[in-house]
Amino acid sequence: MIIELIVIPIGKGVSLSEYVADVMKVIEASGLPYETHSMGTNIECGWEDITPLVKRCHDALKAKGVERISTTVRISERTDKPYTMSGKMESLSEKLKGDE
Amino acid sequence: MIIELIVIPIGKGVSLSEYVADVMKVIEASGLPYETHSMGTNIECGWEDITPLVKRCHDALKAKGVERISTTVRISERTDKPYTMSGKMESLSEKLKGDE
Amino acid sequence: MIIELIVIPIGKGVSLSEYVADVMKVIEASGLPYETHSMGTNIECGWEDITPLVKRCHDALKAKGVERISTTVRISERTDKPYTMSGKMESLSEKLKGDE
Amino acid sequence: MIIELIVIPIGKGVSLSEYVADVMKVIEASGLPYETHSMGTNIECGWEDITPLVKRCHDALKAKGVERISTTVRISERTDKPYTMSGKMESLSEKLKGDE
Numbered sequence: 001m002i003i004e005l006i007v008i009p010i011g012k013g014v015s016l017s018e019y020v021a022d023v024m025k026v027i028e029a030s031g032l033p034y035e036t037h038s039m040g041t042n043i044e045c046g047w048e049d050i051t052p053l054v055k056r057c058h059d060a061l062k063a064k065g066v067e068r069i070s071t072t073v074r075i076s077e078r079t080d081k082p083y084t085m086s087g088k089m090e091s092l093s094e095k096l097k098g099d100e
Numbered sequence: 101m102i103i104e105l106i107v108i109p110i111g112k113g114v115s116l117s118e119y120v121a122d123v124m125k126v127i128e129a130s131g132l133p134y135e136t137h138s139m140g141t142n143i144e145c146g147w148e149d150i151t152p153l154v155k156r157c158h159d160a161l162k163a164k165g166v167e168r169i170s171t172t173v174r175i176s177e178r179t180d181k182p183y184t185m186s187g188k189m190e191s192l193s194e195k196l197k198g199d200e
Numbered sequence: 201m202i203i204e205l206i207v208i209p210i211g212k213g214v215s216l217s218e219y220v221a222d223v224m225k226v227i228e229a230s231g232l233p234y235e236t237h238s239m240g241t242n243i244e245c246g247w248e249d250i251t252p253l254v255k256r257c258h259d260a261l262k263a264k265g266v267e268r269i270s271t272t273v274r275i276s277e278r279t280d281k282p283y284t285m286s287g288k289m290e291s292l293s294e295k296l297k298g299d300e
Numbered sequence: 301m302i303i304e305l306i307v308i309p310i311g312k313g314v315s316l317s318e319y320v321a322d323v324m325k326v327i328e329a330s331g332l333p334y335e336t337h338s339m340g341t342n343i344e345c346g347w348e349d350i351t352p353l354v355k356r357c358h359d360a361l362k363a364k365g366v367e368r369i370s371t372t373v374r375i376s377e378r379t380d381k382p383y384t385m386s387g388k389m390e391s392l393s394e395k396l397k398g399d400e
Contacts, residue, residue: 004339006374014211014268014380017388021395036392037337038385039304039374051151058177067180068214072272074306074339075171077158080314085338088317092336095321104239106274114280114311114368117288121295136292137237138285139204139274168314172372174206174239180214185238188217192236195221251351258377271375277358280367 002076002085003050006040007057010068022060026053035085040072042085050075102176102185103150106140107157110168122160126153135185140172142185150175202276202285203250206240207257210268222260226253235285240272242285250275302376302385303350306340307357310368322360326353335385340372342385350375 005027009019027034027041030053034043045053050073058069077083105127109119127134127141130153134143145153150173158169177183205227209219224241227234230253233244245253250273258269277283305327309319327334327341330353334343345353350373358369377383 002338008208008210008270010208010210010216011214012211014378015391016210016268017391017395020392024392024396035337036389037335037342038302038388039342039376040339042337042339047151047155050154051147054150054175055147062179068178068216069176070208070270071175071177073173073175075154075173076169076339077171078168078314079162080167088338089336091315091317092320092324095317096324102238108308108310108370110308110310110316111314112311114278115291116310116368117291117295120292124292124296135237136289137235137242138202138288139240139242139276142237142239168316170308170370176239178214188238189236191215191217192220192224195217196224247351247355250354251347254350254375255347262379267380268378269376271377273373273375275354275371275373276369277371278368279362 001046002042002044002083002088004040004042004072004074004076005054005057006072007054007061008070009061009066010070012064012066019061019064019066022064023057026056026060030056033085044085101146102142102144102183102188104140104142104172104174104176105154105157106172107154107161108170109161109166110170112164112166119161119164119166122164123157126156126160130156133185144185201246202242202244202283202288204240204242204272204274204276205254205257206272207254207261208270209261209266210270212264212266219261219264219266222264223257226256226260230256233285244285301346302342302344302383302388304340304342304372304374304376305354305357306372307354307361308370309361309366310370312364312366319361319364319366322364323357326356326360330356333385344385 007023032045107123132143132145207223235242307323332343332345
């Protein structure tokens with residue numbers, strides 16, 4: 001299972017990088033494989049990881065006084081074959097090469 | 101906490117209403133307050149509800165042979181005051197009336 | 201085509217209903233069919249409507265001093281049959297009745 | 301302005317990499333700066349780019365017989381300072397270093 005996690009603190013000013021750094025530390029501490037990009041973070045995880053991870057992100061922000069948080073979790077599950085972030089990128093890369 | 105849940109079965113044809121009905125039955129069986137609209141379902145719930153609910157939706161679809169599912173969970177948490185679906189709609193309605 | 205529009209002003213405090221009301225006025229003024237729910241607004245529209253609508257929403261918020269906006273547009277297009285918000289809800293309703 | 305674009309063809313089987321490759325070719329042909337990750341593509345663009353780009357992605361899939369498409373466009377606009385994908389990652393990186 002691969003998820004994309006986007007956590008947006010609302011009402012704490014326009015600059016969010018301090019809060020995104022807090023979220024990143026929570027994700028790093030989870031030990032789960034992840035890739036950060038400019039619009040969110042993709043994480044390989046199991047069902048049991050999702051809520052604890054998101055809740056820890058919210059807790060970290062609330063500990064800094066954030067009172068409203070808008071989070072998006074996109075969950076992509078596939079049961080017909082092994083499913084990893086690197087596997088997806090390789091499949092795409094092969095398709096793009098095959099078309100050249 | 102209010103979540104919006106969107107569950108999309110991939111690879112099982114263009115008509116999804118059968119699968120959306122399965123998801124609706126899972127949500128109804130949860131006993132949680134919800135409102136369904138044409139692009140998803142909004143649900144009032146706690147942290148402990150999220151993963152079991154989403155996993156039951158996926159399980160229901162996988163039991164029907166769905167092998168790939170794309171789900172979006174938008175989580176809106178607010179700690180400064182009670183936060184309900186009806187409360188949000190009332191606040192908006194008051195603001196709109198106040199501007200007339 | 202049906203879109204779901206979610207517009208979140210960032211950095212202007214925790215209470216957003218004033219800004220949501222501004223967005224609602226822009227949507228109302230567009231004359232497009234819409235339904236508002238507690239997590240966003242669904243709109244029936246064409247390709248040519250999307251960017252002008254979203255840009256007018258951003259402009260309304262920027263006119264009030266909002267300097268950062270996070271917007272999500274979910275676009276659902278289907279070409280095999282007429283596709284409306286009410287049609288989707290009717291299909292779902294029939295499926296749920298048929299299963300009773 | 302930075303957008304994240306996620307285009308999901310529905311009803312054409314479980315393997316989507318062929319269709320994702322089509323979407324990537326449309327994005328590449330646009331000439332806009334982008335970064336692809338395992339859950340979508342982030343693009344630096346202006347208001348005028350959004351609808352044509354998304355429509356061309358849908359057209360490419362429809363030309364292959366795709367009859368239903370679920371697309372998400374997350375639009376992030378910020379007016380208080382220059383706003384780029386690399387600038388966001390640098391701000392985050394500095395915050396993470398500063399905390400060590």
